[in-house]
Amino acid sequence: YASNLVRQIEWDYLQGEFDRTFTKYLPQQLEVPKSTTLAHLWADYCQYKSKSLKPASMHYLISGIGIHIKRCPHQGLERSLAVREWLLTHTTPGMTRRVLSSLSTVINWGIKHGKISEITNRFVGMAPDIRVDKQIAPANAFIGEERADIITAFEQSTRYNRSAPLVKFWFLTGFRLSEGIGL
Numbered sequence: 001y002a003s004n005l006v007r008q009i010e011w012d013y014l015q016g017e018f019d020r021t022f023t024k025y026l027p028q029q030l031e032v033p034k035s036t037t038l039a040h041l042w043a044d045y046c047q048y049k050s051k052s053l054k055p056a057s058m059h060y061l062i063s064g065i066g067i068h069i070k071r072c073p074h075q076g077l078e079r080s081l082a083v084r085e086w087l088l089t090h091t092t093p094g095m096t097r098r099v100l101s102s103l104s105t106v107i108n109w110g111i112k113h114g115k116i117s118e119i120t121n122r123f124v125g126m127a128p129d130i131r132v133d134k135q136i137a138p139a140n141a142f143i144g145e146e147r148a149d150i151i152t153a154f155e156q157s158t159r160y161n162r163s164a165p166l167v168k169f170w171f172l173t174g175f176r177l178s179e180g181i182g183l
Contacts, residue, residue: 036116037075038083038103042066044115045106065102068095077107080122084130093132101127147171 005025012018019025036044046061053061068091074082083103087096104123110116142150151171154164169175 036077036110038072038077038106039070039075041077041106041110041115042069042103045109048109048113061102065099068099069103077116078122080126083123084126088130093130097127097130097132100130142171 009018009025012024043066046058046066049061050058068087071090072083072086074086080103084096084100087099091099100123104121104125104127107116107121107123111119111121151164151168154160154167157164170177
């Protein structure tokens, strides 16, 4: 664009039509597409957010949430109920909830930034309606015999025997690994 603008200014100067106010050379208002798919809007949003998010957060947006948006056959912004139903049959309720919440955020972003002409966001309030059962897995602790075997293996190891007192401490006190390493 810049090289074309320079040529235009040079041409106008040589022809005696140079605009000293430069209004002729200002960028023309580009028409923003007012209709897009969920996947395209999501890609634009990720590109926008890439300037402010950490790489791990971007990876989650693209690989965690984005993969479901991209795979969804219902790409119209007005197809919120179809998207919800598809997500419920193709992923977990927890992921469905996160994707719907993200889509609501993306639609709001698209409206705010003029990417879409939607007046209402049809994804608003859909995520909380998804019931997620929190199942806590029972602890899978080592039995006494297994614990003794592990401690003995550490004590007898030529490479890891220095860690044996720490491992024994962890087992006998119930400390978490991160707490023990901190000590």
